[in-house]
Amino acid sequence: MPNRMPEPAGLLLDRSETVEFSFEGRTYAGYKGDTVASALLANGVGVLSRSFKYHRPRGPLTMCGQDSNTLVQIGHVPNRLADQTTVAPGMTVRAQNYWGSLENDRLALLGLLHRFMPVGFYYKAFHKPRALWPLWEKVIRRLTGLGTIAPDAPHGYFDKAYLFPDVLVVGGGPAGLAAAIQAADAGGEVLLVDENRALGGALNYARFDADGALADQRKAMLLRELQARPNIQVMSDTLCNGWYADNWLALVRGNRLYKVRARALVLATGSYEQPLIFHNNDLPGVMLGSAVQRLIKLYGVRPGSRAVVATANSDGYGVALDLAQAGVEVACIVDLRADPPADELTAAAARRHLPVLVGATVWEAEPEGRNMGVRAARIARITGEGTCAASADSFACDLIAMSVGYTPAAPLVYQARGRVRYDEESAMFALAELPAHIFAAGSLSGAFNLDAALEEGYRAGWQAAGDAGFGFGPEPACVNPKDAVGRTHPWPIFRHPKGKDFVDFDEDLQVHDLENALTEGYEHIELLKRFTTNGMGPSQGRHASVPAVRLVSKATGAAMDETGNTTSRPPVGQVKIGHLAGRAFEPVRYTAMHFRHLELGAKMMPAGLWLRPEYYGAAPTRSEAIRAEVKSVRENVGLIDVSTLGGLEVRGPDAAEFMNRMYTFAYLKQPVARARYVMMVDIGGVIVDDGIACRWHDDHFYVTATTSGADAVYRTMLWYNAQWRLNVDVTNVTAAYAAVNIAGPQSRAVLEPLCEGVDLSKEAFPYMGVREGHVAGIPALFLRVGFVGELGYEVHVPASYGEALWDALMAAGQSHGMRPFGVEAQRLLRLEKGHIIVSQDTDGLTTPHEADMAWAIAGKKPFYVGMRSVSLQAEGRLTRKLVGFEITDRAAPQPKECHLVIRGDEITGRVTSVAFSEALEKVIGLAYVASDQADEGSTIEIKVDGGERVPAAVVKLPFYDPDGARQEM
Amino acid sequence: MKIINCPLNGPRNAQEFVHGGEVVAHPDPHRCSDAEWADFVFMEENRAGVVREWWCHVATAYWFIAERDTVKDEFLRTYDPSELFRDRVEFTRPDPPPDPDPPLDPDPPLDPDPPLDKEA
Structure with a gap:
C-alpha cells in the first residue's frame, strides 16, 4: 500500500486486519474498513471505470458515493459504488464498461470520433431506416452497458420494516447531530439517519480552523451529548431514499427497506461540492x-x-x-x-x-x-x-x-415540494420555503460557518419537536453569520476550444454539447435535460445540474431563478429491485377447518384472501380425485367447506326495503324461513355479485355473497345507506360463521341422526327452506339449497365450532362412504347445473340479459340499484349472450377457458367455463357468443390450442337434471 | 403515503381507505332523460380545485365525506355523511298511464328455481 499514510490518519480503518480482494484479476490488500476505492488508491490504482460514451478512464471524484465514476461490478452485483462499499476478504471486483481491458479499452477510440457524435447523436443517426433499429440497438447496448446481470445469482433475502419517530433527522453532520440532541431534550422519540458509516459529516474530514482541531472538539462534544440521550435512535449506513406525502420516508439499509412516518422532519443533508x-x-x-x-x-x-x-x-x-x-x-x-x-x-x-x-x-x-x-x-x-x-x-x-463551490443537497426538499431560489449574492441555490412539518439546518440551508450550522441545528430540532407536540424551553438563538457568501464561484465553467470540458461525467457531456442543444432551441431546462440527457445518469445531476442552469441562463438572458432547476423525484440514490420486491405483507385467511383439510391431503388454492381445498389427494392423481369427488356427490354424499362464502346480516324495520333496493329480485314478500336468490348489479347494470338471502324474521335477513365479492358488497351496501338513511343495520359476519355444504342423495341420511330441533323431512323442510336448530349439539343454521344440483344442506355454525362440525359430519358420514370434495369438483357440479359463477362467467360488462338472468329481475318494483341501466339494456340490442354448449365428439380436443369463439375471421365470444362431464359423457361449457348464435341448436366454432377450430352445439341449460328433481328429493 | 383524517378513527394511512368517487346527487331514475342518466353513470367532474368525495375506511367499513384540494393534494375537511344526508330517501314510480288491467303487483310471487350457494 504505497500511498497509505501512517497512523493516526484513517478514521474508518482497522489496521489490525488486512483484507485481500481482487480487482480486474489482480489481488490487492487493504485494511478492514477500507472502501474498494480507498484500498485501490492506497495501492496506486486510480482508474476504476470507463466512461459511458467515450470510454475515457475515470477515477474517484467525490469519495462519498455521489459520482458514477466508481460504479463497479462486485461478484454478481453490478453498479456498486466502489467509494461506499467496504472491502471484504476474497471480494472479486471488476471495472465496468470497457472492451478488452480497463487499461487498454479498444472503444476508447470513440473519443476520437466525438466530432461525429454530437449531442442527440443517437436520436439523429439511428432513426432511419427503421428496419435497422434492432441491429443498432444491439450494438449500442453492447457499447454502453453498466455492468452485467448474472441470471444465476443467488437469491437474497430482502424485507421491510416500519418506524414511527416523532422527529426524523436526516443527516448526521454537525447540524443534524445538534437537531437530534435538541429534539430529544424536548422528550419525543428521535430517529437520526446518516448514509455514511461514521456520524459527524464534515466534522470527520473538513478543516474549519488553522490547526484543524475545532472539528474534533465539536464532534466529541456532540457525540457525547448524543449518547447521553436514550430517546435518540441512530441509524448510520442508511440512505434516506425518498420523501412521500405527509413525511412518509423510505430508508435503505443493507437488504432492508424501512418505511418511516415522522411527525416532523429535520433535513440536514448538507451540500454537494461542485x-x-x-x-x-x-x-x-x-x-x-x-x-x-x-x-x-x-x-x-x-x-x-x-x-x-x-x-x-x-x-x-x-x-x-x-x-x-x-x-x-x-x-x-x-x-x-x-x-x-x-x-x-x-x-x-x-x-x-x-x-x-x-x-x-x-x-x-x-x-x-x-x-x-x-x-x-x-x-x-x-x-x-x-x-x-x-x-x-x-x-x-x-x-x-x-x-x-457548493449546491445544497436538496433532493428531499424538492420531493417535498419545498421552494428553492437562486441567490445572486452567494451564487448558490438556496432554500426559500419549506412545507409544513419540515425544517432544515446546516449547509443545506446555507449555514457553512460551523457554529452557525450548530445553532441552526439546535433551532431546527427545537422547531421540529414543537411541531411534533413536544414544546420545550425557549427557541435557540442563531447569532453567528452563515458565511454562505464567498463559497461558490458564479462561473466555474471554462469552455475549451478542444472540448473535453465535461459538465456531466456520467453522460460524457461537454460544454459545447449543451451549447449546441441550446442553439437547436432546447432552451427550457427540462427540455435541455431530456435532449442531452444532462443529469439523467446515476449521479442524477448532483454536479451537472447547476452548470446547465448557468449555461441556459447565459444563453437565454433569463435570470438563474427564472431558468429554474429540473424536477427531482425519488429515489435519491440507488435502490435494488429486491428492496421494492422483497417480502411483502400478503395475508391469507384460513377457515376453521383448514387443518382438517391438510390432514386429509387437500391441495389448497387461493380464493380471494382465503385458502380453499382444490381437491383431496396427491397432485399426480388430480383428475382421478376430482372425478371420484364428483361421483361421490352425484351418487352418494359429499362434504365441502363453504366457510369462505360472504355472510351479511341485514337487520332493522327497513331490512326488506333495503334488500329490495340492493338486489334485482323482490324481497318485500319473501316468506320467513325461506331463501331467495340475490343478484346485485352496479349503477351501470353490470352483474357484480350473487348469493342467496335467508329471511329469519320480518326484519332480519342473512345474505350470502361470493368469496371474493363479499367485502365490496358490504361496502356498497353501507355506501348506499349512508345516503338513503334507511332504518337498517348491516354487519359483515363472513368470518363469524364456518359453513359446510353436505350434498348428495345420502346427505339427509348422514345429517339427520345428528340434528336436534330441526325436522329434515322433505315435507317439513322443503327445497329453498331455511331452519335453525342444532347439529351434534352445535347451534346451526340450515339452508336447503342446491348449487350442485343434488339434495343438500348448507350448515352454518359459529366459526369456533367449525372444526367440531367437520369432525362430527365426517364421522357420521363414514358408514355412508362420504367424501370431502373441493372447489374443482364443485365447479364441475355447478356447471352441469348451468349455474354461473360471478367473475368467472361474467366480466366487467356482463348484463343480466346477456347472462340470461332476466328471470332474477323484479322489473316492477319502484327501485333497485342500476334499474334504469338494466331497463335501457332491455330496450337496446343484445350484442352477445352467455350460452351452454356441448361437444359430443369424443375425439375432438377439449377447449379451455378463454378460448375464442370464432365465426369466419371474426371473434364473437369466448369460453368462460368448460369441463368433461362424467355423468353426461361429453364436454360441456359456458361461452359468450354473438346474439344470433345463441339459439339452441346453433353450431359455434371454438379455436383451441394449436389453432384447430372445434365445433360445438349450443344447448339449453341446465345440462343435468333439467327438472331439478334431484335437489328436491 | 398520505394520511387521511377519518372522522371515526382519526389519522390513518391512505392505504387503509378506498375512494368512492365524487359526492353527486343521484338523478331520479324514473324521471331523468337517458342523457342525464348516462352522464350520471359514466362521467366524472374531475375538477381541479376543491372537491367533495366519498372515502371509506376499509377496516371499519366507515364511509365519510372529504373535501379535498386536488391541485394541492390536500385534505381540507372530513366529516360524517349525516351532515349532508339527513333525510330518508324514497323512490316512487311515475303514475302509470291509465290501464284497464288490474294494478301491478310490485312484488310478484316469484319462486323459480334459483341457483344457489355461490362461490368464486
Missing part, C-alpha cells in the same frame, strides 16, 4: 477538495504526490493545508477570485508558504499516457466570465483538487 469545468477535468487524479480530505482523514490515503488546488473559497486553502500536512507537495493554490479576502485558513496557508496564484484557473489538465492520469495542470489568468488569457503556465502535478 467541480470546476476545464479541459480534461475528468481525468483520474482530478477530484473534489472534499474527496481529497476524505481520502486523507477517513482512509489515510495520500491522494497524490504533487497537487494543484483550484479554489474559489477558503475551504480550498484548508484542502491545501491538509495535503501539505499529509506530505503532498502543493505545487500551487490557484484562486479563481481576483481578490480573495484574508481569513484564518488563507493566513495559515501563507504561514506555510504555500504558493498562491489569484485571479487564475486551471485551464487544462495534461493527461498522463492514454488519459490514465494527470501529468500537469496548465494555469491561465482569468480575463472574464469563462475566458482566460492565451498563455498558460504548466505546473507538474498528479493531483488536481477542486474547491470552487
Whole structure:
C-alpha cells in the first residue's frame, strides 16, 4: 500500500486486519474498513471505470458515493459504488464498461470520433431506416452497458420494516447531530439517519480552523451529548431514499427497506461540492477538495504526490493545508477570485508558504499516457466570465483538487415540494420555503460557518419537536453569520476550444454539447435535460445540474431563478429491485377447518384472501380425485367447506326495503324461513355479485355473497345507506360463521341422526327452506339449497365450532362412504347445473340479459340499484349472450377457458367455463357468443390450442337434471 | 403515503381507505332523460380545485365525506355523511298511464328455481 499514510490518519480503518480482494484479476490488500476505492488508491490504482460514451478512464471524484465514476461490478452485483462499499476478504471486483481491458479499452477510440457524435447523436443517426433499429440497438447496448446481470445469482433475502419517530433527522453532520440532541431534550422519540458509516459529516474530514482541531472538539462534544440521550435512535449506513406525502420516508439499509412516518422532519443533508469545468477535468487524479480530505482523514490515503488546488473559497486553502500536512507537495493554490479576502485558513496557508496564484484557473489538465492520469495542470489568468488569457503556465502535478463551490443537497426538499431560489449574492441555490412539518439546518440551508450550522441545528430540532407536540424551553438563538457568501464561484465553467470540458461525467457531456442543444432551441431546462440527457445518469445531476442552469441562463438572458432547476423525484440514490420486491405483507385467511383439510391431503388454492381445498389427494392423481369427488356427490354424499362464502346480516324495520333496493329480485314478500336468490348489479347494470338471502324474521335477513365479492358488497351496501338513511343495520359476519355444504342423495341420511330441533323431512323442510336448530349439539343454521344440483344442506355454525362440525359430519358420514370434495369438483357440479359463477362467467360488462338472468329481475318494483341501466339494456340490442354448449365428439380436443369463439375471421365470444362431464359423457361449457348464435341448436366454432377450430352445439341449460328433481328429493 | 383524517378513527394511512368517487346527487331514475342518466353513470367532474368525495375506511367499513384540494393534494375537511344526508330517501314510480288491467303487483310471487350457494 504505497500511498497509505501512517497512523493516526484513517478514521474508518482497522489496521489490525488486512483484507485481500481482487480487482480486474489482480489481488490487492487493504485494511478492514477500507472502501474498494480507498484500498485501490492506497495501492496506486486510480482508474476504476470507463466512461459511458467515450470510454475515457475515470477515477474517484467525490469519495462519498455521489459520482458514477466508481460504479463497479462486485461478484454478481453490478453498479456498486466502489467509494461506499467496504472491502471484504476474497471480494472479486471488476471495472465496468470497457472492451478488452480497463487499461487498454479498444472503444476508447470513440473519443476520437466525438466530432461525429454530437449531442442527440443517437436520436439523429439511428432513426432511419427503421428496419435497422434492432441491429443498432444491439450494438449500442453492447457499447454502453453498466455492468452485467448474472441470471444465476443467488437469491437474497430482502424485507421491510416500519418506524414511527416523532422527529426524523436526516443527516448526521454537525447540524443534524445538534437537531437530534435538541429534539430529544424536548422528550419525543428521535430517529437520526446518516448514509455514511461514521456520524459527524464534515466534522470527520473538513478543516474549519488553522490547526484543524475545532472539528474534533465539536464532534466529541456532540457525540457525547448524543449518547447521553436514550430517546435518540441512530441509524448510520442508511440512505434516506425518498420523501412521500405527509413525511412518509423510505430508508435503505443493507437488504432492508424501512418505511418511516415522522411527525416532523429535520433535513440536514448538507451540500454537494461542485467541480470546476476545464479541459480534461475528468481525468483520474482530478477530484473534489472534499474527496481529497476524505481520502486523507477517513482512509489515510495520500491522494497524490504533487497537487494543484483550484479554489474559489477558503475551504480550498484548508484542502491545501491538509495535503501539505499529509506530505503532498502543493505545487500551487490557484484562486479563481481576483481578490480573495484574508481569513484564518488563507493566513495559515501563507504561514506555510504555500504558493498562491489569484485571479487564475486551471485551464487544462495534461493527461498522463492514454488519459490514465494527470501529468500537469496548465494555469491561465482569468480575463472574464469563462475566458482566460492565451498563455498558460504548466505546473507538474498528479493531483488536481477542486474547491470552487457548493449546491445544497436538496433532493428531499424538492420531493417535498419545498421552494428553492437562486441567490445572486452567494451564487448558490438556496432554500426559500419549506412545507409544513419540515425544517432544515446546516449547509443545506446555507449555514457553512460551523457554529452557525450548530445553532441552526439546535433551532431546527427545537422547531421540529414543537411541531411534533413536544414544546420545550425557549427557541435557540442563531447569532453567528452563515458565511454562505464567498463559497461558490458564479462561473466555474471554462469552455475549451478542444472540448473535453465535461459538465456531466456520467453522460460524457461537454460544454459545447449543451451549447449546441441550446442553439437547436432546447432552451427550457427540462427540455435541455431530456435532449442531452444532462443529469439523467446515476449521479442524477448532483454536479451537472447547476452548470446547465448557468449555461441556459447565459444563453437565454433569463435570470438563474427564472431558468429554474429540473424536477427531482425519488429515489435519491440507488435502490435494488429486491428492496421494492422483497417480502411483502400478503395475508391469507384460513377457515376453521383448514387443518382438517391438510390432514386429509387437500391441495389448497387461493380464493380471494382465503385458502380453499382444490381437491383431496396427491397432485399426480388430480383428475382421478376430482372425478371420484364428483361421483361421490352425484351418487352418494359429499362434504365441502363453504366457510369462505360472504355472510351479511341485514337487520332493522327497513331490512326488506333495503334488500329490495340492493338486489334485482323482490324481497318485500319473501316468506320467513325461506331463501331467495340475490343478484346485485352496479349503477351501470353490470352483474357484480350473487348469493342467496335467508329471511329469519320480518326484519332480519342473512345474505350470502361470493368469496371474493363479499367485502365490496358490504361496502356498497353501507355506501348506499349512508345516503338513503334507511332504518337498517348491516354487519359483515363472513368470518363469524364456518359453513359446510353436505350434498348428495345420502346427505339427509348422514345429517339427520345428528340434528336436534330441526325436522329434515322433505315435507317439513322443503327445497329453498331455511331452519335453525342444532347439529351434534352445535347451534346451526340450515339452508336447503342446491348449487350442485343434488339434495343438500348448507350448515352454518359459529366459526369456533367449525372444526367440531367437520369432525362430527365426517364421522357420521363414514358408514355412508362420504367424501370431502373441493372447489374443482364443485365447479364441475355447478356447471352441469348451468349455474354461473360471478367473475368467472361474467366480466366487467356482463348484463343480466346477456347472462340470461332476466328471470332474477323484479322489473316492477319502484327501485333497485342500476334499474334504469338494466331497463335501457332491455330496450337496446343484445350484442352477445352467455350460452351452454356441448361437444359430443369424443375425439375432438377439449377447449379451455378463454378460448375464442370464432365465426369466419371474426371473434364473437369466448369460453368462460368448460369441463368433461362424467355423468353426461361429453364436454360441456359456458361461452359468450354473438346474439344470433345463441339459439339452441346453433353450431359455434371454438379455436383451441394449436389453432384447430372445434365445433360445438349450443344447448339449453341446465345440462343435468333439467327438472331439478334431484335437489328436491 | 398520505394520511387521511377519518372522522371515526382519526389519522390513518391512505392505504387503509378506498375512494368512492365524487359526492353527486343521484338523478331520479324514473324521471331523468337517458342523457342525464348516462352522464350520471359514466362521467366524472374531475375538477381541479376543491372537491367533495366519498372515502371509506376499509377496516371499519366507515364511509365519510372529504373535501379535498386536488391541485394541492390536500385534505381540507372530513366529516360524517349525516351532515349532508339527513333525510330518508324514497323512490316512487311515475303514475302509470291509465290501464284497464288490474294494478301491478310490485312484488310478484316469484319462486323459480334459483341457483344457489355461490362461490368464486
